[in-house]
Amino acid sequence: MEQYYPLPLDDYYNNNGFSYDLEQRIGNFTTFGSSYPGDEIPDQKDLIIEDIPFLFPEAKSTFNNIELENQRLSVPEHHYTAMSILGAADNGSYDENVEYHLNDTLVHRMPLALTNWTDQMPKYNEKVVYRCSGIYTQKGSLLTSKQTTIWLQTIQFEHPIHINAIVLPDNPCMHLFAITLKKENTNEHATTI
Amino acid sequence: MNMQPRSEPKEGEDCFTLCVSSILAYHKVPEFCSVWKQCGLVYTEQGTEETARISPIYRATEKDLQHIHHIYLQIYRTDDQSSVVSHIKQLLLQGEPVIVWLDVFDMKYNSLYQLRHFAHCLLLVGYTDGQFEFIDEFYHLKDTIDEQTLINALDLTQTEMIEEGTQYVYNVVDSTQAVMDVQEQDIYDVIQMNLEVMESQHSNVLTTDHGRPLVNAHTGLEALDRYIDHIRHCTADVTLLTDNYVEQMYQDLSRISNNRYLFTYFLQQGISYHPSIEKLIYKYQYVAQRWKLVSNMALKSQYVEGEKRQHMLIRILHKLEDVRPLESELIEISHMILAKNDQEIEMEYL
Numbered sequence: 001m002e003q004y005y006p007l008p009l010d011d012y013y014n015n016n017g018f019s020y021d022l023e024q025r026i027g028n029f030t031t032f033g034s035s036y037p038g039d040e041i042p043d044q045k046d047l048i049i050e051d052i053p054f055l056f057p058e059a060k061s062t063f064n065n066i067e068l069e070n071q072r073l074s075v076p077e078h079h080y081t082a083m084s085i086l087g088a089a090d091n092g093s094y095d096e097n098v099e100y101h102l103n104d105t106l107v108h109r110m111p112l113a114l115t116n117w118t119d120q121m122p123k124y125n126e127k128v129v130y131r132c133s134g135i136y137t138q139k140g141s142l143l144t145s146k147q148t149t150i151w152l153q154t155i156q157f158e159h160p161i162h163i164n165a166i167v168l169p170d171n172p173c174m175h176l177f178a179i180t181l182k183k184e185n186t187n188e189h190a191t192t193i
Numbered sequence: 194m195n196m197q198p199r200s201e202p203k204e205g206e207d208c209f210t211l212c213v214s215s216i217l218a219y220h221k222v223p224e225f226c227s228v229w230k231q232c233g234l235v236y237t238e239q240g241t242e243e244t245a246r247i248s249p250i251y252r253a254t255e256k257d258l259q260h261i262h263h264i265y266l267q268i269y270r271t272d273d274q275s276s277v278v279s280h281i282k283q284l285l286l287q288g289e290p291v292i293v294w295l296d297v298f299d300m301k302y303n304s305l306y307q308l309r310h311f312a313h314c315l316l317l318v319g320y321t322d323g324q325f326e327f328i329d330e331f332y333h334l335k336d337t338i339d340e341q342t343l344i345n346a347l348d349l350t351q352t353e354m355i356e357e358g359t360q361y362v363y364n365v366v367d368s369t370q371a372v373m374d375v376q377e378q379d380i381y382d383v384i385q386m387n388l389e390v391m392e393s394q395h396s397n398v399l400t401t402d403h404g405r406p407l408v409n410a411h412t413g414l415e416a417l418d419r420y421i422d423h424i425r426h427c428t429a430d431v432t433l434l435t436d437n438y439v440e441q442m443y444q445d446l447s448r449i450s451n452n453r454y455l456f457t458y459f460l461q462q463g464i465s466y467h468p469s470i471e472k473l474i475y476k477y478q479y480v481a482q483r484w485k486l487v488s489n490m491a492l493k494s495q496y497v498e499g500e501k502r503q504h505m506l507i508r509i510l511h512k513l514e515d516v517r518p519l520e521s522e523l524i525e526i527s528h529m530i531l532a533k534n535d536q537e538i539e540m541e542y543l
Binding site for chain 1: 201204302304305306307308332333334482485486489490492493495496508511512
């Protein structure tokens, strides 16, 4: 049976990606202060996307995504086979290397790529999780000439990696709302032996 | 004129190249993004610490368009408001789309509306009863603007473009003699031309995109090294990291990124001529992405102050140090392409 570990990211969130019209809460996803229309994002902490469980940030929380700056995320020590992400890039599409560590040792490094939040088509084979009707500007209006998207991106490791930390790259144009790790199926491994 | 916004701009197109592309597309010029050929690095200082600049450009824009492609860019610069408006109306009446530079401060649909004075480019495509019809490809928008709002917006006095010397700037593109069939030797000649700049040869014949001769300029990897040293020096003193400093940094770095992306469209015309050109394109695309990231970091630094701005500049410095070996790789691959071509030419004559 497949097992997933959705990471609790509340302690790492450092950016507000959602705006709410009625409450006049303005987000700051991009440098110019544009953001997703928060009312179009379901207010739901426990999500299942493509059969993968995620912990999504609470609606109207002060911060709700990680803007990447070499954050070190602690994870339960285990063998993992994949990492899935809900996120997007702003002002361009980017790929960077994520490092996977066991204590102080670099165990593995793999690229993470995310498409621009206003692109219609994914550049890196992501799937659409949420697509909003427009861009919420810093001045509180909704521009509908471009839709905005949160993507699902999955990184499959070539072989299971034994880690207890993930080190994110330095790229303030990449944003992560949720991360889930897929654990190695040890029962299958035992059966094989 | 029945012009419509394009469905999707290409990576690297800024507001000006979007306007040129729109006109070329309207005139059914194929592969219209492939007309941008110069791809270098030029570093200049004007004496004060704030005025160190880096640019990918080393010759006038109109020369770049004329070279190989025979596309003619007419640039109008003036301080006379009344003549600007009457001339633009006349051009539109003649069926000429007009590229105009304007201040977005009073443009309601713009994300910087009443937030900042900022120079932007859009295309005027018609005039009727006091209303100008325009296309802003950056926003995928076609709309109208009343004459008075346009007149106010055309005044570039409060934008950085006033440094070029005139309040009003607008352009017309003549593509009637456009040649889009790029020959094999054209590809090698352009690679060679850019390589000479990146290896700091012939720096005395370089100009800005407006045709002004470049004085005391450093080019290529040396330009990048000097720029990195300059940032390292300024980052040590937070008082040097003024709003103007970081704004100029953003303008420069985003221009370099766009330039690298645009150059890949020209190179794509040469894929069939040489097996390594595809590799060069891939590398340029990656390098362009890296420059784009750094430029975005410079943009973000405009919205923080003091130690936070200093911290962002240090991050930028590290990213530029990562870009340096990538630019060096581009030079190596360019050499390899030209060397193989030389060998093949020699073989022909044996």
